[in-house]
Amino acid sequence: MPNIRRLDPTASPLDYFGSELRRYRESAGLSQKELGDCIFCTNSLVGQIETAHKVPTREFAERADAALMTDGSFSRLVGLVLRSQLPAWFQQFAELEARAECISTYQAQMIYGLLQTEEYARAVLATGMPDKLDELVAARMERQRILAREKPPMAWVILDEAALHRPIGGREVMRRQLQHLLSFADRRWARIQVLPYEAGEHASLIGSFTSLRFDDDPEIIYTEDLISGHMTANPDTVREAAFRYAHLQAAALSVKDSAALINRVMEERYGDQQGPDQRAVA
Secondary structure (H helix, E strand, O other): OOOOOOOOOOOOHHHHHHHHHHHHHHHOOOOHHHHHHHOOOOHHHHHHHHOOOOOOOHHHHHHHHHHHOOOOHHHHHHHHHHHOOOOHHHHHHHHHHHHOOEEEEEEOOOOOHHHOOHHHHHHHHHOOOOOOHHHHHHHHHHHHHHHHOOOOOEEEEEEEHHHHHOOOOOHHHHHHHHHHHHOOOOOOOEEEEEEOHHHOOOOOOOOOEEEEEOOOOOOEEEEEOOOOEEEEOOHHHHHHHHHHHHHHHHHOOOHHHHHHHHHHHHHHHHOOOOOOOOOOOO
16 A cells, blocks of 8 residues: 655645645546556656645646646646745745736846746756756746736846857857847837947946836836845835936847847857857856
8 A cells, every 4th residue: 555645735836736636636536647648747747746746837737637627727726836936035026027017127147037948047047056947947937928928018128238148058048049039029018128338337237127017006126136136116216226227228229229239149159150069157
């Protein structure tokens, strides 16, 4: 007789997902192997998710819904499960980001998280040497789903030119990342500008920051340090951030010229070349 681990569904979203998966599966009279066969995965994976040892992907959740006829229960729950995998200090920002009507960000070192490809995100997140890299990558990809909504937030992104040249993940990863940035050119709600090296000293030499604006709530300013992130709705800070962002927009290239620069860097720096892929060294 196997020793079945009993979960406390109230312990975490992951525990709740696992307990619900087991409950639905047993109600359907299916073994873990039989459910795995239905959704094209191993019985081991089903067991790991049921015991909260493995985080489900959105694809797993959608297939489980179809196999167990749950009317979308797991698909609705998996977003909360994946968000719970984000660092505790970042979870509140992710929740607010998902509710924002407008997101304005300046990024001095890398591509903004909402615009990262999965390969690029994996390379970035790996620098922190996390224990659960796959889960963090899945959580970042889930976070990007707000851009696929019928009415996504307005996203205005200013990237320092350095973010285009830093070869995070290697040449091929960067080429695909810059192609991904260019794919936003025809989306009315997305505007990407590049702050060129020629701008010299500028209004945010101190680093990156993000502004979240809402219909009915105060604007939020978000910054990060080495250890964690910080949010504030202090009116003086919001006003100062708006002042600096306006100056950054004025110093940055136009959206059209920014796309041209991104394309040029993609072709000249990350185009087809002979020799081994050059990877970033952390």
